Amino acid sequence: MDVLTGRTALVTGGGRGIGRGIAERLARDGARVAVHYGSNEAAAKETVTAIEATGGSAFAIGVELGRPGDAKALWEAFDRQADGLDILVNNAGIGTSRPLDEIDEAEYDRVFAVNVKAPHFIVKHGLDRLRDGGRVINISSGLARTAAMPDKMAYAMTKGALDVFTRDLSKVLGPRGITVNSVAPGIIDTDNTAELLHGTEDGWAQASAISALGRVGVPADVADVVAFLASDDGRWITGSWVDTTGGSLT
Template sequence: MGGVAMGVLTGRTALVTGGSRGIGRGIAERLGRDGARVAVHYGTNEAAAKETVAAIEAAGGEAFALGQELGVPGDAEALWAAFDAHADGLDILVNNAGIGASSPFATITEEEFGRVFAVNTKAPFFLARLGAERLRDGGRIVNVSTGLSRSALMPDLLAYSMSKAALDVLTRDLAKLLGPRAITVNSVAPGVVATDNTAWLDGDEEARARAAAYSALGGIGSTAEIADVVAFLASDDARWVTGAWIDATGGSMT
């Protein structure tokens, strides 16, 4: 018989925060190809989110966009209320949205420090807390962390790294709390990945070479390489993996 093969995530609903660009877009598109119906969250760039939705639909998948600024009071409640208008329950939550860097230790202000933690740590915490009642048993939470939570490779990004280290503790402890419902919770830790957050690499061959040298594989990561790891964790193949911190840095930690 002909027809399109059933995807491994067919019948499941996913929410990817920060899904309009970069790593988030790569994850959203991959989960869509695997058959999930994907809620593509964006903070400010509605046009980019609609492009991601269109790309998922063009590949034969289903998606819808949700706009909500993170790091402000009531952000999680507002995002879930918007989600509930489109979907009845959730199977996969990917906490990807985040502030990708911070000012150096010597110059960072209290305001910026608070903002980094509000977006990178507090928002995922409450998205998970309110999302847990929507997650079906056997569901998945994947938190996008960073290799810098376990390496002082870039110590100037201290506040950013701290915010992600706290996210890793959320992963560890939430895995225990939600384990009785067969919900897995894992962190994926990228290294340097080519996105619009790494514009400092564009046209600077020396910076590119330095970034590539961090990796044991001698390269800069792609969004697809991170998305593939997330897709594995979202699948049934990863049903016995929880509370894990998956090094997806291309060996930058070795």
């Protein structure tokens, strides 16, 4: 389609699952994609190879998020291979948390550090790299607006915080023509949901029944929405929470 030709994108956590789907879709639309990874270098390089095999352009950068100085380190790695950014997708995150009666302070702090603090400071330190007219897309969760899985309370709280960040950041960056939106998936078939979907005999059927469309989502279902928001067609949408749960909240 080439609607993103000449633009550069950064997808955090872009080596696996939803992040990989987003990275591959943005590359297919013509963007040069920085595929970030925290620890799984092999997966990120596999994503880069897959993008290049179909004629796209990509490179991998590895920085573990949730540690002091993570955002600055990420941008230093990015700057070695690119000279500006048009599309930032804050996708990397810890995808679960233990229930209230089991979670300890270390896990609580870790999930907030990766899911909330890291995106906040990635944006803060990336503002001089993000070009006017650009896009910031934060990957939230349907759990930010439903108590369907209260055993994942801390995780859901991080996504609620990310949504507030999206709302307020849209006002901060609006004068530069930069849109900021949250995209909120439901249950998506990735390695992160393997236990939920495949851990019991009826896990897949139960997950499918949650969606109004009667199936489990796949990364492309989310990636296509992100691609729309990243394109010129999404120019008049900002500060929004986009439900990509397949009707799980209806």
